[in-house]
Amino acid sequence: MKSVLVAGGAGFVGSHLVDRLLRRADIARLVVVDNLWSGLVDNLSHIRDPRFHFEPSDVEAVQSPHLFDEIYHLASPASPPWYMQQPERTISANLIGAMRLRELLKDGGRFCYTSSSEVYGDPIVSPQPESYRGQVDCTGPRSSYDESKRCTEAFLFESQRVRNLDVRVVRPFNIYGPRTRADDGRAVSNFAMQALTGRPITIYGDGLQSRSWGYIDDIIEGFERFFWRDTFDYRGPLNIGNDREISVIDVARHVCKLVPGSRIIHVDPAPQDPTNRCPDLTLARQLLPGWSCHIPYEQGVKMTIDWFANQMRRERRAVSNG
Amino acid sequence: MKSVLVAGGAGFVGSHLVDRLLRRADIARLVVVDNLWSGLVDNLSHIRDPRFHFEPSDVEAVQSPHLFDEIYHLASPASPPWYMQQPERTISANLIGAMRLRELLKDGGRFCYTSSSEVYGDPIVSPQPESYRGQVDCTGPRSSYDESKRCTEAFLFESQRVRNLDVRVVRPFNIYGPRTRADDGRAVSNFAMQALTGRPITIYGDGLQSRSWGYIDDIIEGFERFFWRDTFDYRGPLNIGNDREISVIDVARHVCKLVPGSRIIHVDPAPQDPTNRCPDLTLARQLLPGWSCHIPYEQGVKMTIDWFANQMRRERRAVSNG
Numbered sequence: 001m002k003s004v005l006v007a008g009g010a011g012f013v014g015s016h017l018v019d020r021l022l023r024r025a026d027i028a029r030l031v032v033v034d035n036l037w038s039g040l041v042d043n044l045s046h047i048r049d050p051r052f053h054f055e056p057s058d059v060e061a062v063q064s065p066h067l068f069d070e071i072y073h074l075a076s077p078a079s080p081p082w083y084m085q086q087p088e089r090t091i092s093a094n095l096i097g098a099m100r101l102r103e104l105l106k107d108g109g110r111f112c113y114t115s116s117s118e119v120y121g122d123p124i125v126s127p128q129p130e131s132y133r134g135q136v137d138c139t140g141p142r143s144s145y146d147e148s149k150r151c152t153e154a155f156l157f158e159s160q161r162v163r164n165l166d167v168r169v170v171r172p173f174n175i176y177g178p179r180t181r182a183d184d185g186r187a188v189s190n191f192a193m194q195a196l197t198g199r200p201i202t203i204y205g206d207g208l209q210s211r212s213w214g215y216i217d218d219i220i221e222g223f224e225r226f227f228w229r230d231t232f233d234y235r236g237p238l239n240i241g242n243d244r245e246i247s248v249i250d251v252a253r254h255v256c257k258l259v260p261g262s263r264i265i266h267v268d269p270a271p272q273d274p275t276n277r278c279p280d281l282t283l284a285r286q287l288l289p290g291w292s293c294h295i296p297y298e299q300g301v302k303m304t305i306d307w308f309a310n311q312m313r314r315e316r317r318a319v320s321n322g
Numbered sequence: 323m324k325s326v327l328v329a330g331g332a333g334f335v336g337s338h339l340v341d342r343l344l345r346r347a348d349i350a351r352l353v354v355v356d357n358l359w360s361g362l363v364d365n366l367s368h369i370r371d372p373r374f375h376f377e378p379s380d381v382e383a384v385q386s387p388h389l390f391d392e393i394y395h396l397a398s399p400a401s402p403p404w405y406m407q408q409p410e411r412t413i414s415a416n417l418i419g420a421m422r423l424r425e426l427l428k429d430g431g432r433f434c435y436t437s438s439s440e441v442y443g444d445p446i447v448s449p450q451p452e453s454y455r456g457q458v459d460c461t462g463p464r465s466s467y468d469e470s471k472r473c474t475e476a477f478l479f480e481s482q483r484v485r486n487l488d489v490r491v492v493r494p495f496n497i498y499g500p501r502t503r504a505d506d507g508r509a510v511s512n513f514a515m516q517a518l519t520g521r522p523i524t525i526y527g528d529g530l531q532s533r534s535w536g537y538i539d540d541i542i543e544g545f546e547r548f549f550w551r552d553t554f555d556y557r558g559p560l561n562i563g564n565d566r567e568i569s570v571i572d573v574a575r576h577v578c579k580l581v582p583g584s585r586i587i588h589v590d591p592a593p594q595d596p597t598n599r600c601p602d603l604t605l606a607r608q609l610l611p612g613w614s615c616h617i618p619y620e621q622g623v624k625m626t627i628d629w630f631a632n633q634m635r636r637e638r639r640a641v642s643n644g
Contacts, residue, residue, distance in 0.1 A: 087480035088421070091473065095417060099410070119460060135455045136472075138441060139491075139559060141483060143476035150458075151413065151473035154465035158409035161463060169461075237461060 001028035005068045007059045007101055008075035010039030012179045013114065013172075016220045017072060022049050024228075031055055033062045037089075038077040043179050059097035067106040072227070073098055073113045076149075080142060080270060081185040087144030094148035098155055102165070110166045112227045115153050115237060117173040118146045122274040129280035130171070130237050141271045153237060160235065168227050173241025173279050177216030177300060178307035187248050188213065192305045195259035196312060205269030207249030212278045214242040215300035218293040225288045232287055239279040242293035254298060258305055323350035327390045329381045329423055330397035332361030334501045335436065335494075338542045339394060344371050346550075353377055355384045359411075360399040365501050381419035389428040392550070395420055395435045398471075402464060402592060403507040409466030416470035420477055424487070432488045434549045437475050437559060439495040440468045444596040451602035452493070452559050463593045475559060482557065490549050495563025495601050499538030499622060500629035510535065513574050514627045517581035518634060527591030529571030534600045536564040537622035540615040547610045554609055561601040564615035576623055 004021060008014040009032030021030055030051050032044065035058045044054065055062065059075035076093045077083045083090040098113065105111055120128045121136030128134075136146045159165040176188035184190070194201045222240040249264070256262040284291065295303075326343060330336040331354030343352055352373050354366065357380045366376065377384065381397035398415045399405045405412040420435065427433055442450045443458030450456075458468045481487040498510035506512070516523045544562040571586070578584040606613065617625075 085484075087484060088477060091417070091477055091480075092421070095413070095473065099414070121455065133443065133457045133459055137455055138472040138475045139479040141480075144480050147469070147473040147476035150460040151417070151469040153460045154469035155410060155413055157461040158413075158463075158466045162407075162409060 002026050002069040003029040003066060004070045004072070005031045005033060005064070005101070005104060006072045006074065007033045007062070007097060008039060008073070010034035010036060010041060010043050011074060012043070012181065012184070013175060013216065013219070014039065014074040015043035015179055016216050017074065017223060018044065018047070020220050020224050022047065022052065027051060029053065031064070033057050033059055034075070035059070038079070038082055038181065040181065059093055060100050062100060062104065064104055068104055068109060069106055070110045070112065070228070071101050071105050073101055073111070076145070078116070079185045080145070083145040084141055090144040091148040094152045095155060098152045102159065108166065110168060111156060112168040113152060113156055113170075115169050115171045116145070116149045117171050117239070117241065117277055117279065118142070119150050119153065119171060120277070121146060122272065123276065126276050127243060127278040127280040128239070130239055130283055137272060167235050169236030169238070170223060170226060170240045171237050172214070172219055173239065173277060174211045174213050175216055175219050176213050177304050179216070180304070182308065182311070187211065187251060188301060188304055189308070191252050191255040192301070192308045195255050195262040196305065196309055198261070200263050200265040201252050201255060202265055202267050203248055203252055204267055204273060206266065207252060208247050209273055210245045210247045210276045210278065212242045212245050213251070213297050213300065214240070214293045215295040215303070218242070218295055222284065222288060222291055225291055230288060234287060238287065239281060239284055241279040241281070243279050243281050244293070244297070245276065245278045246297055251297065251301060254301055255305065258302055324348055324391040325351040325388060326392045326394070327353045327355060327386070327423070327426060328394045328396065329355045329384070329419060330361060330395070332356035332358060332363060332365050333396060334365070334503065334506070335497060335538065335541070336361065336396040337365035337501055338538050339396065339545060340366065340369070342542050342546050344369065344374065349373060351375065353386070355379050355381055356397070357381070360401070360404055360503065362503065381415055382422050384422060384426065386426055390426055390431060391428055392432045392434065393423050393427050394549070395423050395433070398467070400438070401507045402467070405467040406463055412466040413470040416474045417477060420474045424481065430488065432490060433478060434490040435474060435478055435492070437491050437493045438467070438471045439493050439561070439563065439599055439601065440464070441472050441475065441493060442599070443468060444594065445598065448598050449565060449600040449602040450561070452561055452605055459594060489557050491558030491560070492545060492548060492562045493559050494536070494541055495561065495599060496533045496535050497538055497541050498535050499626055501538075502626070504630065504633070509533065509570050509573060510623060510626055511630070513577040514623070514630045517577050517584040518627065518631055520583070522585050522587040523574050523577060525570055525574055525586060525588050526595060528588065529574060530569050531595055532567045532569045532598045532600065534564045534567050535573070535619050535622065536562070536615045537617040537625070540564070540617055544606065544610060544613055547613055552610060556609060560609065561603060561606055563601040563603070565601050565603050566615070566619070567598065567600045568619055573619065573623065576620060577627065580624055580627055
């Protein structure tokens with residue numbers, strides 16, 4: 001029976017991974033470590049499983065009397081306005097977080113890390129295969145996130161080389177879906193919240209920048225297969241995402257269709273916003289046969305809007321009952 | 323009067339920088355912090371200056387009751403065999419070192435960092451301007467050095483953005499000269515020591531990979547002008563190096579000429595050895611008019627061999643007197 005730690009488990013992606021892990025029968029204990037910087041207790045409040053424990057702590061300072069068989073490191077904000085506001089803390093969470101977590105891993109245990117497609121920066125190759133070395137400005141306003149993801153990959157793959165650490169590293173592309181923070185600041189949740197609250201939908205720049213949106217359930221399915229379900233020697237990095245490239249303005253227009261009365265306005269471009277981002281999924285298809293991002297964005301965006309609308313109703317009820 | 327800290331001040335480059343700093347009349351106290359991982363006490367043993375203090379400590383753990391007006395962060399091994407052997411420690415020295423040192427800086431103090439031309443990885447653009455985003459494999463065997471330099475740049479430039487830290491970041495290209503360790507492992511010192519001890523000169527691969535060797539005195543002159551002597555608003559990154567590109571085999575042949583009886587052999591290429599590396603010095607020439615790497619490699623290599631030969635004589639005398 002396994003003991004498992006999920007750092008950042010109260011976050012958007014982390015909490016979905018926790019749900020998935022708790023489906024496993026071979027886990028005796030699952031500890032979530034989260035300092036609730038961008039994570040929310042609410043994301044875990046539905047869990048009634050006695051194996052589950054929540055430890056409020058910075059990942060760099062986490063204490064545990066036990067070592068773990070598997071560690072999942074997702075402790076980092078992922079949205080530009082969040083990490084740009086506290087860049088030093090972002091670097092620390094990723095890299096010093098990884099260093100601390102590795103100390104809590106049993107000999108022979110597995111260390112799984114969610115890196116990011118941001119390691120490719122503003123790519124001049126499209127789609128981006130894992131071998132593409134990227135185009136990141138290491139002095140720019142996005143560098144705390146991009147470079148700490150890169151440096152944490154370096155730390156983990158070098159730990160594999162010199163001490164045979166069993167690592168698994170994924171590079172997820174843009175993920176969206178239920179449990180994104182209302183104030184997350186990225187496109188889909190922004191558009192959904194703006195439309196639902198009757199505010200104009202704001203597009204940074206012309207909106208022609210493209211992204212490859214992967215719905216959370218599809219992404220978590222990829223993580224599950226790579227991190228623990230399937231067996232292979234390859235340890236990463238592995239692109240996990242949707243290779244259907246959609247422009248930001250197309251998503252905004254779709255939100256307008258779903259929420260009648262919405263309107264779009266354009267504001268200044270975000271600093272160093274990548275013009276495109278699309279995974280080369282050759283490796284993922286080979287390693288995880290049958291896996292792909294099945295849910296089209298039209299459907300995923302609708303489910304996300306429905307979830308946000310439901311959250312707003314719950315909050316209104318809570319206020320009126322309070 | 324200023325108080326100054328030099329982390330890594332017992333190293334090859336650090337000790338030359340310390341000599342240069344001690345020429346200044348406005349410094350009241352200069353503390354060198356070094357854990358002697360790749361630094362050598364011998365590099366500082368000539369100093370008789372009462373302002374000078376040596377603090378044996380890891381940079382990440384350095385303690386000081388005083389804050390400093392200027393901090394120079396050079397604490398990192400710079401030779402591939404050294405950092406590849408202890409990659410986690412290399413990342414820690416650079417990045418956690420920078421985090422710790424920043425805590426020791428007075429408000430309004432200046433933080434100077436020696437990054438590296440390795441942030442460009444194996445470049446597909448030549449020469450490399452500072453704006454070139456590089457070509458680093460963040461999962462490869464050189465990544466601990468390359469990525470921790472990149473991530474430390476990110477940390478510093480983001481500290482500048484969010485808290486107005488006065489940073490100065492240089493990206494030196496290949497440096498050589500006296501006080502390189504005999505077991506450093508990079509080309510010029512390897513060739514010199516091999517020739518002087520009657521061993522064959524080993525070239526990794528065909529030797530056609532080019533480097534831009536800068537003699538230490540020229541490099542330190544560039545550091546001095548950028549770090550404290552000249553005045554400007556630009557804070558880096560700034561390429562400092564020699565833009566005369568010389569192939570490894572040409573240097574080896576020159577060593578053969580200087581040390582009669584030497585011979586060259588070829589061994590397997592080093593992993594991910596860059597094929598070329600040459601600074602675009604447009605910015606340096608503009609900011610530091612009149613500065614360049616004046617000393618041609620033919621002369622610099624000769625001075626380096628002479629220094630190594632002298633060191634060997636000193637050691638033999640020490641042994642025969644011991």
